[in-house]
Amino acid sequence: xxxxxxxxxxxxxxxxxxxxxxxxxxxxxxxxxxxxxxxxxxxxxxxxxxxxxxxxxxxxxxxxxxxxxxxxxxxxxxxxxxxxxxxxxxxxxxxxxxxxxxxxxxxxxxxxxxxxxxxxxxxxxxxxxxxxxxxxxxxxxxxxxxxxxxxxxxxxxxxxxxxxxxxxxxxxxxxxxxxxxxxxxxxxxxxxxxxxxxxxxxxxxxxxxxxxxxxxxxxxxxxxxxxxxxxxxxxxxxxxxxxxxxxxxxxxxxxxxxxxxxxxxxxxxxxxxxxxxxxxxxxxxxxxxxxxxxxxxxxxxxxxxxxxxxxxxxxxxxxxxxxxxxxxxxxxxxxxxxxxxxxxxxxxxxxxxxxxxxxxxxxxxxx
Amino acid sequence: xxxxxxxxxxxxxxxxxxxxxxxxxxxxxxxxxxxxxxxxxxxxxxxxxxxxxxxxxxxxxxxxxxxxxxxxxxxxxxxxxxxxxxxxxxxxxxxxxxxxxxxxxxxxxxxxxxxxxxxxxxxxxxxxxxxxxxxxxxxxxxxxxxxxxxxxxxxxxxxxxxxxxxxxxxxxxxxxxxxxxxxxxxxxxxxxxxxxxxxxxxxxxxxxxxxxxxxxxxxxxxxxxxxxxxxxxxxxxxxxxxxxxxxxxxxxxxxxxxxxxxxxxxxxxxxxxxxxxxxxxxxxxxxxxxxxxxxxxxxxxxxxxxxxxxxxxxxxxxxxxxxxxxxxxxxxxxxxxxxxxxxxxxxxxxxxxxxxxxxxxxxxxxx
Numbered sequence: 182x183x184x185x186x187x188x189x190x191x192x193x194x195x196x197x198x199x200x201x202x203x204x205x206x207x208x209x210x211x212x213x214x215x216x217x218x219x220x221x222x223x224x225x226x227x228x229x230x231x232x233x234x235x236x237x238x239x240x241x242x243x244x245x246x247x248x249x250x251x252x253x254x255x256x257x258x259x260x261x262x263x264x265x266x267x268x269x270x271x272x273x274x275x276x277x278x279x280x281x282x283x284x285x286x287x288x289x290x291x292x293x294x295x296x297x298x299x300x301x302x303x304x305x306x307x308x309x310x311x312x313x314x315x316x317x318x319x320x321x322x323x324x325x326x327x328x329x330x331x332x333x334x335x336x337x338x339x340x341x342x343x344x345x346x347x348x349x350x351x352x353x354x355x356x357x358x359x360x361x362x363x364x365x366x367x368x369x370x371x372x373x374x375x376x377x378x379x380x381x382x383x384x385x386x387x388x389x390x391x392x393x394x395x396x397x398x399x400x401x402x403x404x405x406x407x408x409x410x411x412x413x414x415x416x417x418x419x420x421x422x423x424x425x426x427x428x429x430x431x432x433x434x435x436x437x438x439x440x441x442x443x444x445x446x447x448x449x450x451x452x453x454x455x456x457x458x459x460x461x462x463x464x465x466x467x468x469x470x471x472x473x474x475x476x477x478x479x480x481x482x483x484x485x486x487x488x489x490x491x492x493x494x495x496x497x498x499x500x501x502x503x504x505x506x507x508x509x510x511x512x513x514x515x516x517x518x519x520x521x522x523x524x525x526x527x528x529x530x531x532x533x534x535x536x537x538x539x540x541x542x543x544x545x546x547x548x
Numbered sequence: 549x550x551x552x553x554x555x556x557x558x559x560x561x562x563x564x565x566x567x568x569x570x571x572x573x574x575x576x577x578x579x580x581x582x583x584x585x586x587x588x589x590x591x592x593x594x595x596x597x598x599x600x601x602x603x604x605x606x607x608x609x610x611x612x613x614x615x616x617x618x619x620x621x622x623x624x625x626x627x628x629x630x631x632x633x634x635x636x637x638x639x640x641x642x643x644x645x646x647x648x649x650x651x652x653x654x655x656x657x658x659x660x661x662x663x664x665x666x667x668x669x670x671x672x673x674x675x676x677x678x679x680x681x682x683x684x685x686x687x688x689x690x691x692x693x694x695x696x697x698x699x700x701x702x703x704x705x706x707x708x709x710x711x712x713x714x715x716x717x718x719x720x721x722x723x724x725x726x727x728x729x730x731x732x733x734x735x736x737x738x739x740x741x742x743x744x745x746x747x748x749x750x751x752x753x754x755x756x757x758x759x760x761x762x763x764x765x766x767x768x769x770x771x772x773x774x775x776x777x778x779x780x781x782x783x784x785x786x787x788x789x790x791x792x793x794x795x796x797x798x799x800x801x802x803x804x805x806x807x808x809x810x811x812x813x814x815x816x817x818x819x820x821x822x823x824x825x826x827x828x829x830x831x832x833x834x835x836x837x838x839x840x841x842x843x844x845x846x847x848x849x850x851x852x853x854x855x856x857x858x859x860x861x862x863x864x865x866x867x868x869x870x871x872x873x874x875x876x877x878x879x880x881x882x883x884x885x886x887x888x889x890x891x892x893x894x895x896x897x898x899x900x901x902x903x904x905x906x907x908x909x910x911x912x913x914x915x
């Protein structure tokens with residue numbers, strides 16, 4: 182039962198290696214969840230989340246569960262039974278949105294796209310004359326594709342725009358207010374450079390005003406969570422659940438790290454690392470999967486060469502170099518690799534390391 | 549925005565100070581959530597959870613959110629719309645069960661008790677002739693009372709027995725299988741001595757066989773989570789959500805610590821610390837709140853003397869001694885204190901420290 186503490190280069194689709202500041206914060210003395218010092222940390226965390234979300238929304242907070250629970254929180258709070266929800270599906274997480282929305286009693290209109298392509302805004306807004314919600318994934322973790330959320334915001338009409346920013350927040354620009362995002366959620370373990378366990382969440386007044394009065398989820402009920410984080414409901418906190426204090430302290434430290442560096446600089450770092458990786462992969466003779474011009478810098482998808490066993494390469498990388506890359510998602514499980522250079526890993530040296538190790542792995546499996 | 553790292557004696561109703569092993573594990577290198585090393589940690593965590601739950605249930609796992617989400621997971625997976633759910637309400641968490649069950653469409657039959665009293669098994673089983681579920685809290689965190697779950701198990705008939713063990717698991721005996729518990733959930737931040745963020749969960753075959761095929765919660769759907777932890781669905785894992793790997797590693801270390809010490813010894817330690825505290829409080833002239841003979845050793849409730857301002861005492865303890873105790877819950881917010889000696893804090897020295905500091909605080913506020 183002894184744990185062997187092997188170090189890992191986490192270059193898959195997440196979790197990524199955390200910023201050192203975020204890891205260190207996990208070991209700080211625990212605080213009570215109602216301790217004045219903790220409430221300050223929570224307030225500052227929400228304030229810093231507003232900066233990375235590009236929003237002034239009062240209701241911006243870390244949901245106390247992983248990114249997938251953020252998705253659920255988004256839908257259960259705004260989807261009323263019978264509501265029409267148009268979902269742009271261009272990967273696994275769009276598919277998941279359909280499942281989650283249907284469990285809220287939505288009439289789901291899925292607008293299917295080929296995987297690897299960005300969301301076609303015209304098709305999405307033409308799919309229904311008056312949807313209650315239009316939902317889309319900003320950065321599809323399953324395909325490495327970025328979609329134009331600002332264009333969806335312009336075209337959404339009266340619908341609420343619900344956006345998955347799990348793999349974009351803290352890595353590329355997210356401007357929720359400017360883009361017209363009404364509800365957004367993310368995860369901590371990708372570009373924010375914090376361990377998985379929290380879902381940064383934001384909802385504006387427009388969406389909150391149309392919310393479900395008593396959502397089917399008590400745990401994710403934003404009406405109750407407003408009192409939990411304070412601010413939204415004025416002074417004084419109401420007990421809702423025990424905050425995951427260590428994870429919140431870690432997110433606080435990770436956000437502080439990012440904002441100290443500066444968002445523009447952080448984005449530039451992701452951009453540069455992704456470019457080095459993607460150029461290098463093509464120089465190795467590999468073919469990228471995501472449509473050109475719509476590739477995420479932080480998450481690169483690459484086709485597995487026909488003469489190579491995907492799993493053998495990944496196993497070799499992990500065992501020989503302690504380096505994790507991801508397989509593909511869904512139908513592409515064995516034919517695509519996903520390589521993330523996110524958060525603390527968004528660095529030129531990390532890009533060069535992946536390229537060198539992958540070259541070695543390909544030579545190894547090809548014998 | 550600088551964090552001051554003040555140390556705290558966390559002697560409230562939770563979180564408690566974590567076992568040092570659990571804190572240290574938070575700082576270990578992160579692993580990918582599908583890394584073979586992490587899957588081993590997850591398997592071992594589930595195996596150790598079976599030991600502390602007193603169960604052989606295959607489906608025993610840490611839900612990726614706090615204890616309150618464990619409550620929600622319990623209800624959404626077994627309560628079908630229209631089901632009769634009898635809830636024994638003898639404190640805040642029994643009340644919450646009614647709210648959560650009603651959001652699942654249950655016909656809730658609440659059996660109200662005076663706060664501070666244990667569950668009256670005869671009244672609970674007489675409340676309805678054929679409930680689908682009988683729900684009760686083993687250790688009421690709001691009142692410091694323990695109830696006889698084994699007696700409920702004997703009397704439950706065909707109903708499923710759903711039990712909240714948030715404040716009991718790892719501190720006093722929990723024998724889920726022997727007692728006839730069909731579904732149970734807990735938290736990590738009390739007697740298990742780990743930071744808040746996970747909900748140890750167990751469900752037996754009987755309850756799983758009656759489950760809701762497609763629960764309203766995707767995140768907490770046990771049909772999907774079986775593949776996530778493996779075991780239940782045979783070899784091979786299916787991706788559901790990204791496991792909160794740091795918190796799981798911490799729970800793993802906390803459980804290892806507890807089982808190395810031995811459950812019997814851990815329980816004896818909680819018993820002794822609670823006895824020293826409760827005897828000492830009475831020697832200070834204070835009156836305990838929970839009914840005699842039904843007091844939890846790990847969480848003690850005490851009446852605030854009439855001549856003393858509850859908040860002033862708590863503030864003094866925190867500011868002068870870095871020592872946190874809890875206020876009361878619900879109607880007892882200002883008239884009861886809650887003092888937890890849980891997990892790593894279940895020690896005679898901690899009991900003596902609370903007593904000494906409380907005596908000092910009372911002298912201070914009485915001037």
